[in-house]
Amino acid sequence: MLTVLIADDELPARERLRRLLAEIGCVGVAGEAATGREALELAARCSPDVVLLDVRMPGMDGIETARHLSVLQEPPAVIFTTAFDQYAVNAFETRAVGYLLKPVHKDKLAAALAQANRLTRPQLQYLAAAAGEPRRTHIAARRREEVRLIPTAEILYFQAEQKYTTVRHLQGEDLIEESLRTLAEDLGNGFVRIHRNALVNVRHLERIERAPDGRYSVRLRGSAAALPVSRRLAGELLERFKI
Amino acid sequence: MPARAHKRFVLSDQPKKPVATAGGTFRGDAASFYLPDFCDSRAAFAIVLIAELTAIVLSIARQSAAVGFWGELARAALFLLWVGLVSAALLCWLRPRLARLGVGPGSVAALALLTLVVAAISACVSLLGHSRLVASAGTGAYFPRQLWPFVARNTVIGFVISAVALRYFYVTYQWRRNIEMRAAARVHALQARIRPHFLFNSMNTIASLTRSDPALAEQAVQDLADLFRASLSDRHQTITLAEELSIARTYQRVEQLRLGERLRVHWDVRGLPPDARVPGLMLQPLLENAIYHGIEPRPQGGTVTVTGERTAQLISLVVRNPLGERQAEREGNRVALANIRERLALLYGARALVKAGRFDEEYIVTLRFPYIASAPPAGGTRPAHAAPGSPEQ
Incomplete structure (x- = not known):
């Protein structure tokens, strides 16, 4: 049986989806979430097949929630629901992402469930870019059965390893699968690339040091390590702070 | 500004x-x-x-x-x-x-x-x-x-x-x-009509209520019809302040169904003269903006405060809402404010004032305009939705 998670901040909207799913039959409701964060927790715990995800939710919107869902071991398929968000609907159309307009028709819901797909990384990136502001507020890291959300403000730096990227933040360290390039694009101006393998949060930058041999390194508040700055990126870094 | x-x-x-x-x-x-x-x-x-x-x-x-x-x-x-x-x-x-x-x-x-x-x-x-x-x-x-x-x-x-x-x-x-x-x-009035976002979300709420609570669904349909009738009527017609307050309360009722406990509206408008002449749909857009930008983006919801008072021959209306999580440039808000400013100015000239801005953790919009009583319709009785204010002072 197909299991579905309903995520919508409005109670009547959740109730209606639940009822439609019951009428369609052969579908189990894995749970209901009123926020993106709740949806993420529930999805990590119950691994639903499909998440019906409202685009406009308080706190973390549907598009950002979808990004974090894709980090899960077994990412669910996502069908977005929206009452009226023209930019989002345009983006869904362009990238053939499943979506439903509220009030949802029962037969359209059934059809969408039958062909629901996981979102691919290019789709997710496109959606995030189409949404423009607001940028990502969290980075999701998977830890066995749960997803840990790290607020971007608490991140010190990202360091690219062989296959993974290490996120060093105020609460410790986590591994994620995203590349520095996409992270840099998503996070925008608040982060600066100082090395081929390092992306640093400007907010936590403490000082830039120059060694006798002319090489630069940076120190971050809350971290003892000095991160080397590559020769190629040193100029940009100094230029940014008008040194 | x-x-x-x-x-x-x-x-x-x-x-x-x-x-x-x-x-x-x-x-x-x-x-x-x-x-x-x-x-x-x-x-x-x-x-x-x-x-x-x-x-x-x-x-x-x-x-x-x-x-x-x-x-x-x-x-x-x-x-x-x-x-x-x-x-x-x-x-x-x-x-x-x-x-x-x-x-x-x-x-x-x-x-x-x-x-x-x-x-x-x-x-x-x-x-x-x-x-x-x-x-x-x-x-x-x-x-x-x-x-x-x-x-x-x-x-x-x-x-x-x-x-x-x-x-x-x-x-x-x-x-x-x-x-x-x-x-x-007139063009701005068209742009400032009730948001489609609100229409479709309300439709969705009603679709849900038709099964779970038909009586409530019926009331919601009536309220929605009243709101759109007001929205589609001639914007250059003036209405009484009591009617405008009634429209705003109807709007709140519909939003309440959808947002539940997250939305709280505190009304303090007893001091307002119900027969004051105002342009139609002047307060409702402010309430709509307050809910759309101030309440909906907050997981815990919040309180919108509407206060009105009359001093000498001036009426002032203030709508306050907590700031949303992300207070970006409020495009829809500026259109609505420009529209209200224009319509108040057409009615009252330089004596009308519209102010908006953020103060501490709140977004506050203030309207101030002269009190001009509208002539009662011939033989008709106006519904008094708001508590009557003191006529003297």
């Missing part, structure tokens, strides 16, 4: 013109100056036409025995064409400079200029009439005999006619400007 907007109203309120200029400025730029652009070929043609017609009228009115009708027409037409075209050329050239002076000094300068042109051309004509060239050609009868009386008479006529013409241009300009403003207000 609000203070400046208010100042604009004052600046733009010319003494002779109680017309409201909603958000319009009277900077001294050429585009907003009342004199038409005489560099335009159509304007030049119009001047030629007017000169010829005036010449015909003058020739018929005072046919002199000396030169006959055609002679009279020829000399009057020639004289008026010179005056008209020289004036047009000068105004075309000097218009930007006159515009920079502003309406008052610009008008005085234009009047002086036109009078001077008439005097100068009259003097030239007189001098030419006494020249040897004219005398030898034997056409002296076409020219005025005495120099000074001719120049003086023409100067006075030129002064009066120029003053009347300038006044005509000014009034026409104001009239056209007012029409344009009304058109703009």
